[in-house]
Amino acid sequence: MPQLLPGVLGHELRNPLAAAMTGALLLREMLDTDDTRGPVLDSVLHDLERIKHLIDGWLQVARAGVAPRRELSVDELLARVAVRHGAQVVGPASDAEVAGDPSLLERALDNLLENARQAGARHVRLAAQVLGGRIQVHVEDDGPGIAPAQRERLFRPGSTGRGGHGLGLYAVATTVAAHAGTVQCVPLTRGTRFTITLPLAAACPALV
Ligand SMILES: Nc1ncnc2c1ncn2[C@@H]1O[C@H](COP(=O)(O)OP(=O)(O)OP(=O)(O)O)[C@@H](O)[C@H]1O
Numbered sequence: 001m002p003q004l005l006p007g008v009l010g011h012e013l014r015n016p017l018a019a020a021m022t023g024a025l026l027l028r029e030m031l032d033t034d035d036t037r038g039p040v041l042d043s044v045l046h047d048l049e050r051i052k053h054l055i056d057g058w059l060q061v062a063r064a065g066v067a068p069r070r071e072l073s074v075d076e077l078l079a080r081v082a083v084r085h086g087a088q089v090v091g092p093a094s095d096a097e098v099a100g101d102p103s104l105l106e107r108a109l110d111n112l113l114e115n116a117r118q119a120g121a122r123h124v125r126l127a128a129q130v131l132g133g134r135i136q137v138h139v140e141d142d143g144p145g146i147a148p149a150q151r152e153r154l155f156r157p158g159s160t161g162r163g164g165h166g167l168g169l170y171a172v173a174t175t176v177a178a179h180a181g182t183v184q185c186v187p188l189t190r191g192t193r194f195t196i197t198l199p200l201a202a203a204c205p206a207l208v
């Protein structure tokens with residue numbers, strides 16, 4: 001499928017979907033708490049949420065190749081993501097900048113942290129480490145880990161171990177590749193580490 005098609009489709013679906021969600025939410029508020037129609041509406045809302053999540057994933061993948069770039073601080077990026085997810089940033093500040101689309105890179109990290117939480121991790125740690133002209137961003141969790149067979153197909157679309165859409169890690173891989181980077185998954189004794197490696201902005205002026 002051409003890469004822009006999911007983006008256009010997603011964009012066109014977003015408005016009617018938002019209207020449907022608002023309508024369902026309004027109806028939900030009109031019902032008394034003991035109204036037997038409540039659970040039906042809850043289930044509709046749940047499904048609409050799932051569709052929204054799927055569309056957001058499409059849009060993330062579609063935008064990755066065409067998003068505008070600017071220099072952004074990795075420390076600030078990690079701090080914003082950590083606050084949102086109640087995660088911890090460990091180690092010294094990297095004082096590094098990468099060239100990229102901040103919302104896409106943040107969304108990629110959001111996907112990793114959401115996955116960790118959904119898998120049952122209690123603690124997630126973020127760290128950044130400059131190595132030559134590149135920076136590694138680590139996302140480590142203390143969850144149940146990922147079986148070797150599943151790790152092999154982890155970044156392929158549709159690969160889910162929890163009845164999700166299997167789009168999150170595909171979107172991460174697409175976003176990172178569009179920033180000339182790589183993403184790896186490494187098992188830990190207790191948990192999982194995802195490492196995103198990106199070129200420093202100074203090392204790739206053509207990207208800015
Ligand atoms: N940190 C993690 N710990 C344990 N399992 C993980 C972790 N990250 C990902 N997984 C496994 O990898 C699968 C694929 O993740 P991915 O984000 O691509 O899809 P999803 O979360 O199932 O659905 P979506 O993100 O589209 O809602 C997950 O379903 C889960 O089984």
Ligand SMILES: [Mg+2]
Pocket residue numbers: 111114115164167168169
């Ligand atoms: Mg996910």
